[in-house]
Every structure is written in C-alpha cells, then in structure tokens.
Amino acid sequence: MNQITISQIANAFVPAKEINDAKLFAGRQAQVNDALFALNTDGSNIAIIGGRGIGKSSLARQIINIGQGNNELLSKLGIYHDSKLDYLTIYFACGNNIKSINDLLIRLLTTRDCLLEWIYDIPTAITELGKIQSGVDIGIAKLGADSASEKTSVSAIQTHDVDVIFQNIISEILKSKIAKNGVLIVIDEFDQIENPQGFAKLLKSLATNTPGLKFCIVGVAQDIQYLMKEHGSSDRLFAGSVISLPSMTSDELNEIISNAENTIEKHIQFNDNARTRLVELANGHPYIVHLIGKQALKTAYLEPKYELDSKFIDETLKEIAEKEADPVLEGRYKKAVASSYQREGVLKSLVSVIQKDGEILTTDAYKVAIEYDIDNPSQYVGHLISEEYGAELIKLRERYYRFKDSLFTTYVKARPWLTSSK
Numbered sequence: 001m002n003q004i005t006i007s008q009i010a011n012a013f014v015p016a017k018e019i020n021d022a023k024l025f026a027g028r029q030a031q032v033n034d035a036l037f038a039l040n041t042d043g044s045n046i047a048i049i050g051g052r053g054i055g056k057s058s059l060a061r062q063i064i065n066i067g068q069g070n071n072e073l074l075s076k077l078g079i080y081h082d083s084k085l086d087y088l089t090i091y092f093a094c095g096n097n098i099k100s101i102n103d104l105l106i107r108l109l110t111t112r113d114c115l116l117e118w119i120y121d122i123p124t125a126i127t128e129l130g131k132i133q134s135g136v137d138i139g140i141a142k143l144g145a146d147s148a149s150e151k152t153s154v155s156a157i158q159t160h161d162v163d164v165i166f167q168n169i170i171s172e173i174l175k176s177k178i179a180k181n182g183v184l185i186v187i188d189e190f191d192q193i194e195n196p197q198g199f200a201k202l203l204k205s206l207a208t209n210t211p212g213l214k215f216c217i218v219g220v221a222q223d224i225q226y227l228m229k230e231h232g233s234s235d236r237l238f239a240g241s242v243i244s245l246p247s248m249t250s251d252e253l254n255e256i257i258s259n260a261e262n263t264i265e266k267h268i269q270f271n272d273n274a275r276t277r278l279v280e281l282a283n284g285h286p287y288i289v290h291l292i293g294k295q296a297l298k299t300a301y302l303e304p305k306y307e308l309d310s311k312f313i314d315e316t317l318k319e320i321a322e323k324e325a326d327p328v329l330e331g332r333y334k335k336a337v338a339s340s341y342q343r344e345g346v347l348k349s350l351v352s353v354i355q356k357d358g359e360i361l362t363t364d365a366y367k368v369a370i371e372y373d374i375d376n377p378s379q380y381v382g383h384l385i386s387e388e389y390g391a392e393l394i395k396l397r398e399r400y401y402r403f404k405d406s407l408f409t410t411y412v413k414a415r416p417w418l419t420s421s422k
Contacts, residue, residue: 004267009301012260015290015326018057022073024259025062026286027252028055029077031243035063036074038241039085039184039214043207045237046216050245053287053407057093059245060186060218064089067184086180087214088173090114093188101198105166106132108185118173125172128165163202167209174212182212190219203237247284247406254279256289260297268300270308277310281317283410292414295320318416329411334418335390341419343389345372346380350393350401351412360401 019025038046046063048056062073069084092114098104108114109132119125173183190196206213257270257278270278270293282288296316300308324330337344349368350360362381369377381401384393394402403409 004264004301006301008264009268009297010294012263012297013256013290013293015287015294018061019055020058020061020065022062022065022070022076024263025058025073025076026255026259027248028059028245029079031059031245032062032066032073032077033079034241034243035059036066036079036081038243039063039067039087039181041241043211043237044239044241045203045207045214047238047242048216048218048245049220049242051220051285051406053285053410054245054247055286056218056245057188058286059243060091060188060216063216064091064184064186067181087182087184088118088179090183090185091188092186094190094192096192096194098192099194101193101196101202102162104187104193105162105202109166109169115169115173118178119169122172122176125169128168128172131161131165163198163205167206170206170210170213174210182214184214184216186216186218188218190217200237207237248282248286249284250279253282253284253286253289256286257293260293264297268297268306268308270296273310274308274313277313281313281410281414283406283413285407285410287407288410288414291326292316292320295323295325314416317414321415321418326411329408330415332390332392332408333411333415336384336392337418338389339419340380342374342377343380343383344417344419345369345374346377347384347392347412348372348417349374349377350381350384351403351409354403354409358402358406359396360403362399362401 014024035046038044048059048063050056065073067085067087067089069086071081071084074081090108092104092108092111094104098107109119109129110116116129119129170183203215254275257275261269278289278292281292292313296308296313299316299319300306300312305312320326321330336347346365346369349365349372350362352368353364354360362378365381366377374380381393383389385391385395385401392403392405392408394404396402
C-alpha cells in the first residue's frame with residue numbers, strides 16, 4: 001500500500017466546497033439527466049433548487065463540466081450522450097455585497113474570472129465595457145479586481161443602460177464564436193441577492209436578443225416562484241429545466257463514503273455500523289456526511305485507527321460540537337438554546353417528531369418534552385419563533401410549525417446535548 005498523505009486524508013471529504021471531480025460526485029442520476037437535456041434545449045435556462053447542504057453547488061459544478069464537453073460523469077452514471085457540448089462557461093457565487101441585478105451584471109462584466117478576460121479579446125466588447133467604466137463609481141483598485149471587498153454602485157448611467165451594455169457585450173462574444181454552443185453563466189447563491197427585481201424581465205429580453213446565452217441559477221424554490229410572479233412568461237424560460245434536489249437516499253450517501261475511502265486507498269474504512277450511523281445522522285444531507293466524515297478521518301489518521309465503528313462516529317460528533325467545526329450551525333444552535341435545558345429539550349422534541357411533509361404538530365412534540373421533564377413546553381416554542389433566539393421555527397397555523405432550514409434540523413438531531421437537566 002502506498003503511503004497515504006495528510007492531503008489525501010484532508011480532502012477525502014469536502015464539506016467546505018462543492019464537488020468538482022466526477023469521480024467524487026455521488027448519485028443524482030435523474031437530475032444530471034435533466035440537466036443534460038436542458039443544456040441541449042435551445043432557449044431554456046436552468047434552475048437548481050433545494051435546501052442548504054443538499055448538494056446544489058456540486059451539481060452546478062458538474063453542469064459546468066458537462067457544458068465544457070467533459071462527459072466523465074455521464075459515462076459514470078450510464079447516461080446516454082451522443083456528443084460533447086462546447087459552452088463558454090462562467091461561474092459566479094453571489095455574496096452579501098450583491099445588492100441588485102445591476103450589481104450582478106457589473107460583477108459578471110468586470111471580474112477577471114467571469115467575462116472580463118474574454119472581453120479583452122474582442123475590440124467591440126471593450127468599447128461597450130468602457131461605458132461601464134466611465135459611468136460607474138468603482139470602489140476597487142482597478143477594473144477587473146475580484147476581491148470580496150469590491151463595491152460597485154451605478155451613478156452616471158441608468159439602470160436600463162447596464163442591461164443594454166451587458167446584452168451588447170454578450171452579443172459580441174456570441175458573434176466571435178468562442179464556443180460552438182454559446183455562453184453558460186452559472187449564478188450560485190442566487191438567494192443572497194438582496195433585491196432580485198428585474199431579473200425575469202432581463203432573462204426574457206436576453207432570450208429574444210441573445211439566444212445563445214443560457215443561465216443556470218442556483219438557489220431555493222422561492223427564488224423561482226418570485227421570478228414567475230415578476231414576469232408572466234418567465235415560466236417558459238425554465239420550462240422542463242427546474243431541477244429540484246431532494247434528500248439523498250441511503251445508497252447515495254453510502255456512495256459518498258465509498259468515494260472517500262477510495263481516494264485514500266481504503267487506508268481507513270467505515271464498517272457497516274459506522275456507515276449506518278453516519279447515514280442516519282445525515283438525514284439525507286450530503287453536507288453532514290462530509291462534515292462528520294472529514295473530522296472522523298482526521299482523528300483516525302492521527303491516532304492511528306484503521307476501522308471506524310458507530311461509537312467512533314458518535315465521539316466524532318462531540319468533537320465537532322466542541323471544536324465548532326461548523327461555526328455557523330453551532331452558533332445558531334447555541335443562540336436557540338441560550339444555555340437553557342428546557343429550551344434545548346423542546347428544540348430536540350420538535351425535531352424528533354417532524355412529519356414527512358416537514359410539518360410539526362406540537363401535541364406530538366409536547367409528549368416527548370414531558371419525557372425530558374420539561375414543564376410548559378409551549379412557552380419555549382414561543383421563544384424559538386422569536387428573533388431573540390434565532391427564529392428557527394415558523395408557525396404555520398394553530399399547533400402546526402415548521403423549521404426554516406432542514407440542514408439545521410439535521411444538525412439539531414445529530415448534535416449531542418449542550419445542557420444538563422441537573
């Protein structure tokens with residue numbers, strides 16, 4: 001057996017980034033097949049929707065690979081394909097500094113890793129870009145910088161003009177025949193855009209005037225519903241290409257574990273009990289498998305330990321909580337609990353009785369809370385819907401509630417208790 005490196009161990013599971021390598025991508029055959037047809041459909045944009053930690057960004061990366069002519073995943077999944085696509089592909093992840101669609105368009109045009117490097121090769125596109133440069137207050141060192149601290153705000157040019165400039169530049173890129181199938185722009189974290197108003201209208205205009213451009217937006221279902229309401233014909237622009245990612249099956253989650261084991265030549269393995277426990281804790285979320293798996297391999301490598309069991313997985317969970325391996329989820333958990341055993345008990349009770357449709361009947365939760373010796377649990381349900389405790393719970397109607405984030409509920413189920421009843 002070859003010597004296994006720290007790098008191999010550290011990258012067998014990757015909770016912090018999307019899966020780009022087809023060999024590490026697990027499951028999702030139906031969704032990849034839908035994406036392939038959408039990429040081959042003229043005038044169709046793509047939307048990937050689903051909860052946090054469910055694998056949207058990883059699927060988006062695979063769509064980029066397929067769009068660039070890499071059919072490795074299609075072959076791996078046994079999906080029939082008869083050609084290689086040739087798109088100029090652009091990936092952009094929105095952050096909280098993208099306030100509007102205007103900001104998004106300017107970033108796409110002026111960021112080095114997006115359209116800027118292609119614009120430089122086309123004189124007519126450079127001329128159009130000059131209109132942005134002269135009409136926008138740019139709070140960056142130079143045009144084309146890609147720092148997260150960049151700030152852009154429209155001043156001398158009108159909002160409509162940014163749309164037109166973007167459309168003109170895309171037209172020039174398409175005319176240059178850089179890629180046979182056109183331009184594919186993937187917008188990840190679309191739900192981070194503070195005000196997406198105008199995007200549906202823009203898509204409609206681009207579909208008419210630049211038919212070689214295709215967008216893939218990655219977000220949550222509400223984003224698509226908003227677009228549909230904003231513009232009457234928006235539904236046609238995503239017809240048959242809204243890809244909804246459900247929770248992963250046990251087989252798909254097990255494939256993630258097998259992929260990780262293979263990358264380290266099975267130097268460390270998860271036995272059947274460990275796999276069962278890990279899949280149970282993940283509750284359909286690949287992110288949780290990656291989060292726990294990464295910490296488990298790190299600990300096992302340092303001990304060393306070569307076969308991991310369910311007890312080891314549970315010990316790893318405690319490590320994750322103590323070390324705040326996911327500071328965002330851990331921070332939300334601590335804000336909801338706020339050092340109260342009663343509130344933590346009600347939180348645990350609520351997630352233990354979630355129905356298949358995601359709804360929670362408090363009558364069921366209160367029975368569990370009583371087993372934890374919690375008096376007046378309804379008081380703590382009231383806390384959990386308030387902003388003071390993170391507003392993780394949403395009231396639907398009398399006695400029925402829902403958590404706003406399924407990844408958080410999975411974390412609540414998996415995390416060891418923070419408080420004590422004593």
